[in-house]
Amino acid sequence: MPLDISEATPPGERFSLTNAVDADVGANSIKTYYLSESKYFIIDIQTGSDGSKYVDLVLNGNLDREEHAVHNLILTAVDGGVPPRSGTASIIINVLDINDNAPLFSQPVFAVNVSENSAAGTVVMTLNASDLDEGTNAQLTYSYTLYTSEKTQELFSLDPNSGEIKVKGVIDYEESQSFEMHIQAQDRGANPLSGHCKVMVFVTDLNDNYPEVTIKSLKSLVTENVSVGTLIAVVSVSDRDSGVNGEVELTLNQQQTLPFMLNRSSEGYFELLVSKPLDREIISKYDITLRVTDKGSPPLTENETITLEILDINDNAPTFPQSFYTIHVVENNVPGALLTSLSAFDPDLNENQYLVYFIMEKEIVNTSMSMLFSINPENGDLYALKTFDYERERDFLFHIEARDSGVPPLSSNVTVHIIILDQNDNTPLIVSPWRAQGSVVEEVIPRSTDKGHLVAKVIAIDADSEQNSRVTYQLLQISDASLFSLDQYNGEIRTTRMFSYRDPRQQRLVIVAKDNGEPALSATVTIKISTVEHIMPFLETTEVPLDYDVFTDLNLYLVIGLGAVSFLLLITILVIIVLKCQKPKPKAIKIPPANRNSVVSRNSVISQRSSTIADSTLISSDAYWYSLFLAETRKGKVVVRQPIIPKGAGYFVSSIPRSTGISETSDSRASTLEYSK
Known part of the structure; x- marks a missing residue:
């Protein structure tokens, strides 16, 4: 016999049970009922007018479904015969639930850690409240209470059915290190009941912030003669992270040779100082890189570049590529012709670099160099002011000075050696045998002259030099080529055989003396040779x-x-x-x-x-x-x-x-x- 009894039924409530039936009558019919032991239920037996027995089930205590949801009872009917006979029936009592239990969390406060910058959807934790009721009375809904801040609700989501807490916004340790959530779990009974808990979310710091360099003061321009120890910049460093993630070190970029150093002041600032002499001509601008690194894992590094320009001073004298210039000038040059360009170099800037050239005065035979040569004061172009003659002047030696426009000015000089080169501008002069201009040289020799006899020697001189003065001799005309020979180098005219009676008494020779210049110049002499019998x-x-x-x-x-x-x-x-x-x-x-x-x-x-x-x-x-x-x-x-x-x-x-x-x-x-x- 199934019975459904609400746990809210008050004690004393009666429940009618089905009576047992016995075919016997009289004393052999049903005499009494027995109920198995139960602290919640008893039976009440009633006797009808006809003597029949009726039984009621009476609630003897308060039912608690959460404690005992089903009661199994045995009802036994016994007759009055001898021997007595009995029959049993099973009574199954289902205790019907009422919403008499509020949801319950396992602990009132939960603490959980979450890393900053966790991705959206990351599960922080899952709440699992319990309700001893059943059915809708045990179905829970999770929600934030009014004690939970809006910022927290913006960063974390709470699933109302599962109680799962997830990351929904960007968690930044440097903004908030912890969050407090107040959460309730409410059942769905007619008169809902709820339970509460507090969830503390602690944010774990990550090394997610780069260290920073702040320039407090800076000199962006300094002169190259600035003294060692001069303060260039004051900087401070910081890191928003905490712990080792927030500990930083400041260094100079070691990839560069920097004549600078860092010094930590008592106030905790870093001072950038000049550690070595500066030279603008070597490096005119420095890009000083300050590198700050934290001690996180992995470490983060940030660079800050300071640009420092070096101002020029006049500390470099002009320099010529050579200390001595040898310039060759061919004689008969055109006056005003450019000889060469003597350009000096000054590594300084602006007026310290602007050069002026001039010839250092020197007199040669009461003639100053400035009358022979001229130099462009702006670019160092050297010109000849006159036409030179190699036969009169062979070389000149003087100095040229280059001076910058700095204050005070610096200068240097260079030695210039002008060498006049010979040009084939002089015709050979025949000095032997001598003859008046246009006349014929006469030589007399005996007809008995032997072979190889020296008849005459032609000598020519040339006022030029080297190749231009080297003279050779040639026979231009000869009466009898078999009778005389001419040495082309020494000009000797000799007989090549003895005279015969057929040979004329007079012979005529035209000799040309030619130099080795380009083009060659020449002179001629005519020699008339007379032969006599006796001399x-x-x-x-x-x-x-x-x-x-x-x-x-x-x-x-x-x-x-x-x-x-x-x-x-x-x-x-x-x-x-x-x-x-x-x-x-x-x-x-x-x-x-x-x-x-x-x-x-x-x-x-x-x-x-x-x-x-x-x-x-x-x-x-x-x-x-x-x-x-x-x-x-x-x-x-x-x-x-x-x-x-x-x-x-x-x-x-x-x-x-x-x-x-x-x-x-x-x-x-x-x-x-x-x-x-």
């Missing part, structure tokens, strides 16, 4: 090379001086010769044999001429020996012709002292040329 014998000579060490180490200046003096002397001799040519020819002077030994010496050169030889021949001989001296001394040696003197023959003596040079004497003139090393 005063000439002195046969042999060539003995005599090396003079005095000439081997001649410097350029001595050679120039010797050439100039020799040229003037030659002109003087030529003038005297021209004057002499206008006088009657004197007879040749014979020196007695007794005096020969006093004249002839180891260094004597003796030449004999017949009294019948024209005076022009004697003059030609003088020029020959003089020009021979000039030509051979250029080669570092002198060729001395030692004569073989026939007894009783007349002769002229030209002495060449070894210590002084050459002196030459004739009956009509005497000239002396001296050279000192």
Whole structure:
């Protein structure tokens, strides 16, 4: 027999039970009922008018479904027969619930940790309140109470059915380190009951904030001569994190060589100081990087860059790329032509860098350098103001100064050596055999002359130098090419065979003397050779090379001086010769044999001429020996012709002292040329 009884039923309430049935009658019918033991229920037996027995179930105490939801009772009916018989019935009593229990949390306060910056949807915790009731009386709804702040409700969500708390906003430890939630759980009974708890959410700090550098004061411009220890900047550092995450270190960027250092002041600030001398010409601007790093894991780093410009002072003198300039200028240059550009460099700035060039005055033969050369004061372009002649001036040596515009100004100078280069602008001058301009040189030789006999020697000099002064000789015209030969280097004309009776008595040769310049210049001489049957014998000579060490180490200046003096002397001799040519020819002077030994010496050169030889021949001989001296001394040696003197023959003596040079004497003139090393 099932019964549903509310737990709210008061004690004493009666519940009718189904009576047992017995087919016997009288004493053998149902006599009584028994109920199994129960502290909540008893039975009440009633006897009807007909003697039948009725039973009621009576509530004997307060029911509590949460304590005992189902009661199982056994009802036994017993008859009065002998032996008695009985029958049983099971009574199942279901206690019906009422909302008599409020929801209950396991603890009144919950503490939970959550990391800052947790992603939205992260579960913080799940609340699980309990309600001893059942059905709707046990179905709970979770919600925040009025004691929970709006900010907390914005950051965390609460599921009303499951009680799950999740992150919904951005949690920042630096803003709030903890949150307090007040939560209630309410059942859904007709008269709902609720339970309450408090949830404390503690935010765990993460190293999520970069340290910061704050510039308190800064000098962005300093001069390069600033003293060591000068304060450049004052900075402070901070980190919003806590604990080790908020501990920071400040350093300079080690990837750069910085002449700076950091010093911590007593107030906790960092001072950026100059630690080494500055040089703007090496580094004109510094990007000083301050690096601040916290001690979190992983550590976070922040950089702050300070730009410091270095101001210039005039601490650098102008410098030339070279300390000595050698400039070659070809003679006959155009006045005003640019020679070179002497640009100096000054690493300073602005007016400290602006340079002015000028020539440091120096006089040469009462002529100042500024009259020969000019320099552009702004860019150092050097110009020649006149046309130079290599044969008159060979080089110039002077200084050029570059001065900056700083205060005080700094300067430096450079040595300039101007070397005049020779140009082939002088035509060779034939000095032997000498002849008046436009005239023909006449030579007389016996027809019995042997092969290889020296007929004449052509000597030409060139006022140019080096290649331009090197003269070679060529036969331009010849009557009989088989009879004479010309040495192209020394100009000697010799016979290549003996004369025959078929050969004409007169031969005509045109010799050209050509220099080695580009283009080459030349001069010609015409020699008329007459052959006679008999002639005063000439002195046969042999060539003995005599090396003079005095000439081997001649410097350029001595050679120039010797050439100039020799040229003037030659002109003087030529003038005297021209004057002499206008006088009657004197007879040749014979020196007695007794005096020969006093004249002839180891260094004597003796030449004999017949009294019948024209005076022009004697003059030609003088020029020959003089020009021979000039030509051979250029080669570092002198060729001395030692004569073989026939007894009783007349002769002229030209002495060449070894210590002084050459002196030459004739009956009509005497000239002396001296050279000192």
